[in-house]
Amino acid sequence: MNPFTYTRALDTSDAIRLASAYQAKYLGGGTNLVDLMRETLERPTALIDVVNLSSGIEERDDGSLLIRAATRNTALAEHRAVRTRFPVLARAILAGASAQIRNMATVGGNILQRTRCTYFYDKDGSHCNKRVPGQGCDAIEGFNRNHAILGASPACVATHPSDMCVALAALDAVVHLRSTNGVRTVPLTQFHRLPEGRPELETILGPAELITAVALPPAAFAVRSTYRKVRDRASYAFALVSVAAALELDNGLVKDVRLALGGVAHKPWRAWKAEAALKGQLATEENFRAAAEAELAEAKPLRDNGFKIGLAKRTITAVLNELAEVRV
Amino acid sequence: MQFTINGKPIEREFDPRTSLLDLLREHAGLTGTKKGCDQGACGACTVLVDHERILSCLALAVQYEGRSITTIEGLAPDRGLHPLQQAFIDHDGFQCGYCTPGQICSAIGMAEEIRRGTPSNATCNLSTERIQLSCDELRERMSGNLCRCGAYNGIVDAIAEVYAEPRE
Numbered sequence: 421m422n423p424f425t426y427t428r429a430l431d432t433s434d435a436i437r438l439a440s441a442y443q444a445k446y447l448g449g450g451t452n453l454v455d456l457m458r459e460t461l462e463r464p465t466a467l468i469d470v471v472n473l474s475s476g477i478e479e480r481d482d483g484s485l486l487i488r489a490a491t492r493n494t495a496l497a498e499h500r501a502v503r504t505r506f507p508v509l510a511r512a513i514l515a516g517a518s519a520q521i522r523n524m525a526t527v528g529g530n531i532l533q534r535t536r537c538t539y540f541y542d543k544d545g546s547h548c549n550k551r552v553p554g555q556g557c558d559a560i561e562g563f564n565r566n567h568a569i570l571g572a573s574p575a576c577v578a579t580h581p582s583d584m585c586v587a588l589a590a591l592d593a594v595v596h597l598r599s600t601n602g603v604r605t606v607p608l609t610q611f612h613r614l615p616e617g618r619p620e621l622e623t624i625l626g627p628a629e630l631i632t633a634v635a636l637p638p639a640a641f642a643v644r645s646t647y648r649k650v651r652d653r654a655s656y657a658f659a660l661v662s663v664a665a666a667l668e669l670d671n672g673l674v675k676d677v678r679l680a681l682g683g684v685a686h687k688p689w690r691a692w693k694a695e696a697a698l699k700g701q702l703a704t705e706e707n708f709r710a711a712a713e714a715e716l717a718e719a720k721p722l723r724d725n726g727f728k729i730g731l732a733k734r735t736i737t738a739v740l741n742e743l744a745e746v747r748v
Numbered sequence: 749m750q751f752t753i754n755g756k757p758i759e760r761e762f763d764p765r766t767s768l769l770d771l772l773r774e775h776a777g778l779t780g781t782k783k784g785c786d787q788g789a790c791g792a793c794t795v796l797v798d799h800e801r802i803l804s805c806l807a808l809a810v811q812y813e814g815r816s817i818t819t820i821e822g823l824a825p826d827r828g829l830h831p832l833q834q835a836f837i838d839h840d841g842f843q844c845g846y847c848t849p850g851q852i853c854s855a856i857g858m859a860e861e862i863r864r865g866t867p868s869n870a871t872c873n874l875s876t877e878r879i880q881l882s883c884d885e886l887r888e889r890m891s892g893n894l895c896r897c898g899a900y901n902g903i904v905d906a907i908a909e910v911y912a913e914p915r916e
Contacts, residue, residue, distance in 0.1 A: 421765045423765065424764060424765070424855075425764070450806055450811065454767070454808055467764075467808075469810075469811060474795060480752075485787050486749070494861075499867045503867065503874040510867065510874055514867060514869040517892070518791065518892020519854075519857070519861065519889055520794055520857070520892050521788060521892065524803065524806065559793060654888075655887075655888050656892055685799060
């Protein structure tokens with residue numbers, strides 16, 4: 421690990437001021453950043469600890485939630501309003517990592533997790549455009565069973581590892597940001613970038629910009645929602661494919677639907693095409709399958725990950741079938 | 749910098765790069781907590797911070813200044829055993845023993861989460877206030893602790909003996 425200075429920020433303004441003055445990174449629970457620093461994939465010269473700033477979940481009268489960025493993953497998953505009104509979010513968090521890591525990890529840090537592509541981590545033996553822009557990507561012709569099938573580019577086929585973000589994408593979550601330029605909000609679906617020619621740019625965050633909160637708008641559809649994660653072992657593994665879904669029915673018709681996929685792209689993948697195909701249609705297995713087909717029509721398999729296309733279609737269909745049966 | 753480790757105040761100065769795991773092992777002389785993977789994948793380094801289980805290898809020690817840390821050395825009274833330590837012996841909950849301190853600290857943290865009603869990926873009804881520690885719940889909740897000897901059946905039996913309520 422390279423040397424760095426450590427400062428505990430007193431408040432958000434203090435954090436932003438400190439981060440602007442140095443080549444700093446914000447430190448949350450450290451569960452990803454400390455590992456990346458140990459591997460010298462991240463080499464900040466200063467860490468600004470923001471873990472004691474702004475935690476807690478605010479319930480608004482309109483049914484929306486404001487989740488402060490330093491809220492721990494466990495605290496979010498065990499919150500009553502999340503469990504009962506946004507079950508997809510609680511399920512997604514509980515499907516990720518281990519209890520120890522969820523106790524440490526913050527919401528802001530979860531959003532800023534970096535890919536677990538093994539070629540990205542292998543700095544001594546592999547080429548990676550994310551690590552060294554322009555160097556090339558060894559994953560494209562390599563062992564790419566875990567890699568992207570949607571939205572990838574000739575520069576990068578890495579996937580985003582978060583489960584929580586897949587649920588947030590489905591729930592129309594909005595990320596609250598603050599920097600020396602002031603505050604702004606960005607929909608979670610627009611927060612992460614697709615790799616295109618610049619895979620080293622993973623989010624739209626500006627210099628020293630800090631995630632202060634995530635807002636969940638009121639969502640009647642979210643009561644009937646869930647998350648299913650398919651992985652190589654039953655627990656404590658990253659997703660091959662995951663599906664966050666919410667369904668609102670009216671007399672057997674799909675009144676509203678939200679669908680997002682994990683493990684398939686450089687960002688949490690909101691399945692806009694599948695949603696559009698389903699709205700107003702009968703909630704039948706046949707229509708669920710057709711919607712999944714529509715979403716995956718442009719999927720591009722690599723050498724080892726073609727199975728993900730069929731797996732994603734089957735998982736979407738199965739999850740929507742399950743939701744259609746749920747009594748709420 | 750000051751910490752409370754196993755109930756005793758200690759003061760140490762160290763490089764900010766030091767993990768909580770290295771602080772415990774190298775600076776405080778408490779080698780019961782084990783370094784397995786040193787990258788958050790195995791759970792051998794699990795300790796309790798203010799009764800909550802965390803991975804000490806991914807924790808920068810500076811972040812935990814002023815906190816109360818409990819390691820395997822601090823669980824039992826002098827010369828005695830914590831009931832869970834005795835249960836691990838009774839149920840052959842280990843072979844080489846390297847993962848055991850992490851398993852035991854993790855299980856104690858898990859019991860606190862159960863008491864609080866924290867759901868897990870194995871919890872069918874998310875709105876339930878009361879979690880029953882079934883075999884599925886126990887295995888899911890302990891999945892962050894790997895055992896390369898594969899002593900899982902003994903580990904599950906030991907934890908169930910201490911924390912699972914008897915079936916009616």
